[in-house]
Every structure is written in structure tokens, then in C-alpha cells.
Amino acid sequence: MLDAVILTGLTLGAIVLGLLFIMALLSPLEALTWWAGWTSHAPSPGKLSEEVREEIEAQADRRREVGARPRFYLVYLTAIGGVSAEELSYRERVFLETLTEALPEAVIISDVYPFSVTNNPLTGERMLGWLWRKIHEKRKTITGGILATFIFARNLFNVAVSADPRYGPINNAGVAREIAKSLYRHDYPLAGDIPVVIMGWSGGGQIAVGVAPFLCLGLDAPIYVVSIGGVLTDDPGIAFVEHLWHLQGDKDHFHLISDILFPGRWPFIKNSAWNRFKRAGKMTVITPGPMSHTGKGDYFDSNAILPNGQTFVERTVEIIRDAVRTIQPPPPTSIEEELEELLGRGA
Amino acid sequence: MLNNSLRSLMAISPELQHALLVLFLAILSLLFGNSVVLFANRVSRSQFIRSLLAFAFLFLLTFLFWTLSVQALSAMVFGVHKPFVDVFIIVSQSFTPFILGFLILLPHLGHYLYALLRVWVVINLIIHVAHAYDFGSAQALVVSLLGWLLLELATSLSFLKLDAVKRWFLKIATGKAEYRDPNDLVMAYVRAQRALMLQAAQQQEGRDA
Numbered sequence: 289m290l291d292a293v294i295l296t297g298l299t300l301g302a303i304v305l306g307l308l309f310i311m312a313l314l315s316p317l318e319a320l321t322w323w324a325g326w327t328s329h330a331p332s333p334g335k336l337s338e339e340v341r342e343e344i345e346a347q348a349d350r351r352r353e354v355g356a357r358p359r360f361y362l363v364y365l366t367a368i369g370g371v372s373a374e375e376l377s378y379r380e381r382v383f384l385e386t387l388t389e390a391l392p393e394a395v396i397i398s399d400v401y402p403f404s405v406t407n408n409p410l411t412g413e414r415m416l417g418w419l420w421r422k423i424h425e426k427r428k429t430i431t432g433g434i435l436a437t438f439i440f441a442r443n444l445f446n447v448a449v450s451a452d453p454r455y456g457p458i459n460n461a462g463v464a465r466e467i468a469k470s471l472y473r474h475d476y477p478l479a480g481d482i483p484v485v486i487m488g489w490s491g492g493g494q495i496a497v498g499v500a501p502f503l504c505l506g507l508d509a510p511i512y513v514v515s516i517g518g519v520l521t522d523d524p525g526i527a528f529v530e531h532l533w534h535l536q537g538d539k540d541h542f543h544l545i546s547d548i549l550f551p552g553r554w555p556f557i558k559n560s561a562w563n564r565f566k567r568a569g570k571m572t573v574i575t576p577g578p579m580s581h582t583g584k585g586d587y588f589d590s591n592a593i594l595p596n597g598q599t600f601v602e603r604t605v606e607i608i609r610d611a612v613r614t615i616q617p618p619p620p621t622s623i624e625e626e627l628e629e630l631l632g633r634g635a
Numbered sequence: 636m637l638n639n640s641l642r643s644l645m646a647i648s649p650e651l652q653h654a655l656l657v658l659f660l661a662i663l664s665l666l667f668g669n670s671v672v673l674f675a676n677r678v679s680r681s682q683f684i685r686s687l688l689a690f691a692f693l694f695l696l697t698f699l700f701w702t703l704s705v706q707a708l709s710a711m712v713f714g715v716h717k718p719f720v721d722v723f724i725i726v727s728q729s730f731t732p733f734i735l736g737f738l739i740l741l742p743h744l745g746h747y748l749y750a751l752l753r754v755w756v757v758i759n760l761i762i763h764v765a766h767a768y769d770f771g772s773a774q775a776l777v778v779s780l781l782g783w784l785l786l787e788l789a790t791s792l793s794f795l796k797l798d799a800v801k802r803w804f805l806k807i808a809t810g811k812a813e814y815r816d817p818n819d820l821v822m823a824y825v826r827a828q829r830a831l832m833l834q835a836a837q838q839q840e841g842r843d844a
Contacts, residue, residue: 313740320674323821324683331824336831344835448742454671455742457821464825478836506825549743623840627833 308441315445316452319459322405329406331465343472359393360483360615361476362514363467365402365492367582368443369436371424372409373401379588380489383601390609394485400470402488402495403446405462407469410439447491450498451521451550460525463495464502471507480508481620483530485612490542490581493518493534501528508626510618514608517581519545522552524561532571533611535587535604537579572611576603651720654727658698661733662691668739668749675817682809689808693801697786702726704782705764712777715768725767729760757783 321327331337364384366376376384376398388396401407410420423439426432449455450463467486468476476482484503488496493515500511505528515534519542526532536543547553552560565571577594579585585592589600598606666687673686706722709715732755739745739752757779765775790797806812 312742313737315742316671316740320671324674324677324679326680331828334827336828336835340828340832341835344832344839445742452742452745454746454817457818458675461821461825478832502821502825505822506829508829623833623836627830627837 307438311438311442312445312448315442316449316455316459319405319449319455319462322462323458327406331462339469340472343469344478347472347475347478357477358395358482359617360395360485360512360612361471361474362387362391362394362396362485362487362612363400363470364396364398365400365486365488365495366398367490367492368403368440368447369490369582370401370403370443371411371420371439373399373407374409375411375424377588379586379590379601382590383588383604386601386605387608390605391612394612395474395476397467397470397474400463400466402463402492403443405459405466407466410442443491447494447519447521450495451523453524456498456523456525460495460498461502464499464506467499467503468506476507479621479623479626481618483510483512483615483617485512485514485615487514487516487608488518489516489587491519492516493520494523497521497523497529497532498525500525504528508621510615512612512615514611516587516604517542517579519543520553520562521546522550522560522562524552526565527561529565529570531615532565533608534571534573535576535579535607536573537576537581537587539578539580539585542581574607574611576600576607579604650724654724657731657734658695658727661727661730661736662694665694665733665736665739666690668736668745671740671817672814675820676811676814677820678809678811682811686805686809686811689805692808693804698726698730700786701782704785705760705778708778708781709764709768709770713768713770713774715770717768721767725763726760729763730756732756732759 322330324330325332364380366373366380370376380398384396384398399407401409403410408414411417411424414420420439423432423435427436427439446459449459471484472478476484484507486496486499486503488494493513496513496515496518497520500513503509504511510530511528513529513532515532517535517537517540520526520534550562551557552562554560555563557563576587577600579587579589579600585600587600587604590602592600594600594603669690670683670687673683678686702719702723705726706717706719709717709722732752735748735752739749741748760779761772761775764770764779765772768775768778770778802812805814
């Protein structure tokens, strides 16, 4: 009897491991086939996408109605447990609402799903969309909870794709394109200039750093990153970040994964992008309190309370507010000037 | 035709059959493992297949050069001659780790695994050469690596124009002479999109005015 149970357990374990291995092996394909033009919404290098052209026209219409310029734009990227930008968890929604109240001078955006190059939710129109929807629906049951591991794994592999120098540029350019589209939908000026802060929680932290070069170049904007317990790799994209604030709770030990797995973060690799960035004083590590990485007592917990009476989420918001308020806007440039510079570079 | 080919394949020694199978699987696996460069260069589906075949041919040429160099060096330097087929079997056996070449596709781990596989193949070759030729480690090292060094030298000597020949071949076979680095391609794309967007915005401003 016991042998049969052990055998069944081992077989199931082997099947799960096999599935995870196949998922890891196939994980770069979404970004690669998108870039190669084998799927819909593929980029067309020679011409401007119709969506962007429409957005330029719509923005011109809206410009007459728009009031004061926001001081900065904040883009929130969810963690690896997320299936869609529309279906953020309750605690994330509370965090974003609190942050919106704390920063009336900012535009806060949260409609980009960071684990897809086309902003396509895991539960959206995709080959295995039905399966992800089923897993997501049953997430709160015991079996669903176990199956939800596959959601974490899928998105974790996507983080690895983003950090891989072979796939990263393609994957991150796709996500950056979706972020840019969202910014323009929120009236981000075409001439750039307004600072953009990418906030990433957990795996979203790596994506935030990964998209920085493409946003910096594509928007002509200074890019800042707020990493909320972010799993930050040794992505060279960090060189394009003006400043990075990394929140690391006392009970959050996920940073150890990056410390070990990514050679560019090892302290003795002096010339890595990560270590150069740190030496330049562009990184601030902040310990907000006894926060854990995720779940009860994490950065967005509105029930856990600090000795001073603040909830964890209030403390997180306070730190982010104080950090981003130190950002100085760059001097404005005109479209003509920038175009001249760009075309001069042989674009 | 196919029957004849199969019959002639069956007629060859089991060792050679095994060597050919290993070589075929290794090339196939390595090509898929390294296919990222094809996606990055935005090849169409048909170009993808043609490129795989073209790269397989180039890989085979490199393999044959290496085999010939092992045969020639052991004969010329150490005076031990073996028939080409025997050396072919030795070298292809040492390529067995490349059957795992598809693992290069794995994000993050892939490029470390690729480095590991290459080191494994070189060590394998040295061991196989030492065993087959009854050489010491130093002799096996010279015979195994000198060919590779010669190949590296030949490709870096510009007057031999090997690079131009390679580009000509790729152009004929796949329609693409050069395969660029993904990061350069993506950066060029983002820069071009930015310029197009600003031009469109300028035109829009003109219309509004």
C-alpha cells in the first residue's frame, strides 16, 4: 500500500518536473515568435504601428482639454503571481489607491501585464488561455492552489527570459512598447521630458530594469525604478536607470536568489553593470520594516501594523512617495530638436 | 532511391552508423538550441528551415575540417596514420554531449550550459583521441586542439576571404547574408520607431496649426 502511494507520488513528481522543464524550454518562444513576425501584433520596423498613430491623433485632440502637466508618471508592474493587469490582487489595489492619494501630482498606471510582450493576459486570447483561466478560477481551492504553482513557474521563466542577454532585449522591448502605449493613452507628452518611474513588485522588479533602455530611448525620458522586494538580476539595462530605490523588508530574503544566481551581482565582478551602478551611488536600499516578500505581512498588507501605528502598506507608500518626490524634471526639449538629433544618429 | 540509400546505410559498420546518428542528432539539437539568432533576425518560417539547413551544412564543414586535422596531425606530427572513417567515428563520438544542445534554449541557464557542453566535447575528444591512438595526454591535446586553432586562424585571416564566402553562401541559401546581434537589432528598431513617431507628431502639429 505504502509502496503504491510512494510510486504514485514519484510518478506525479516526475510528471510535474517534466512539465516545468518543457515550460522552461518553451518560455522564450512567445517573445521570439512575436519579434520574428510569426504572430499577430508583430512589430513592423519600417513603419509606425497603427495603434501609435491613432494615439498621436487622439492625444492631439485631448491636448486641448488636458490641465496641468503631471510631475511624473508611475507605472506599476505586478509580481509573478499575476495573470493579468486588470485582475490585480486586493492588496495591490489598496496599495495603488493609497499611492494615488499620496501622490496627487503623479499619474499612476497599472494596465500593463509585465509577463507578455503584447500585454496579453495569461487568461486572455492565447493557445492555453482556457487552461490558465481554469487554474486561475480554482486558485482559492486546495487543488487550484497547487496548480497555481504553474502560474508562478510560467511567469518566473518569463523573468528569466527578460534577464537572459539573448532573449532579454526582444522580450523587454515588447513590454516597453506596451508601457509606452499605455503612457501615451494617459497623455504622456510625445516629446518625452516627464520622468517615468517603473515600480515592480518581486519579478516585476527585473522587468522594470529590463525595459529601462527601451523606454529611455523610445520616450526620450529619464527612467527611475522602484523595486518592491524586486528580484533584480544583473541586467545591463540598469545602466539606463537614473536612480533605483529598492525596498527590502527584514523578512524578505528573496534577494538572496539574485545575489547567488547572477554573476554580475557578485561583489568581486567589479566591472558588471550592476556594480558600476551601485558604485555611482544610483541605488538606494531601504528597509521599510519587518515586511515579508508576499502574503501575510508583505509590503501591501493593510492589517499588519508597525510599532508607530502605521500599516505596512502605508509605510510602503510613504517611502515611495518620499523617494519619487526627490526626482527633478529634466529641461524640456522640442520635437524638432530631438528629431534632428535622432535622424543625425542615422535612425 | 530511398531503399537504396537505406540499404547502403545498413551495409556500413555499426560504429559508423552510430557515429552518423550521433552527428545528426548533435547538429539538429545544437541548431535548435542556437535558433534564437534566426528569430532575432526576423526570418520567415521558410527562411528559418533554410537557415537551419545552411547552418547545418556549415557545421558539418567545420566538423569535417576538425576530423581531417586530427587525422593529418597525428600522421604528420606523431607518424600514426588511421583511415578517415576511423577518425570520423572518434570525433563524432566526442560530439555526443551536443545531443543536449537543445538545452541552450533554456533561459538564463542556457548559455552556461552551452559553455559546459563545449568544454565537455573538447575533453571528450582528447580522451577519445588518446584512447584510439594510444597517445599520452599532451599528444592527444596537440592533435585535438591544433586543428581547432588552425580553423580559428583561417577564419581570422582576412586575405583568405572565408568570411566573405560564408556570407555569400548564406545569402544564396537563406536570402540573408548577415545575422546581427539581438540587442543591436532591437535598439535600431526602437530608435527608428521613435523617429517615425516624432515625424508623425510633427505632421499632426502641422495639421492642427
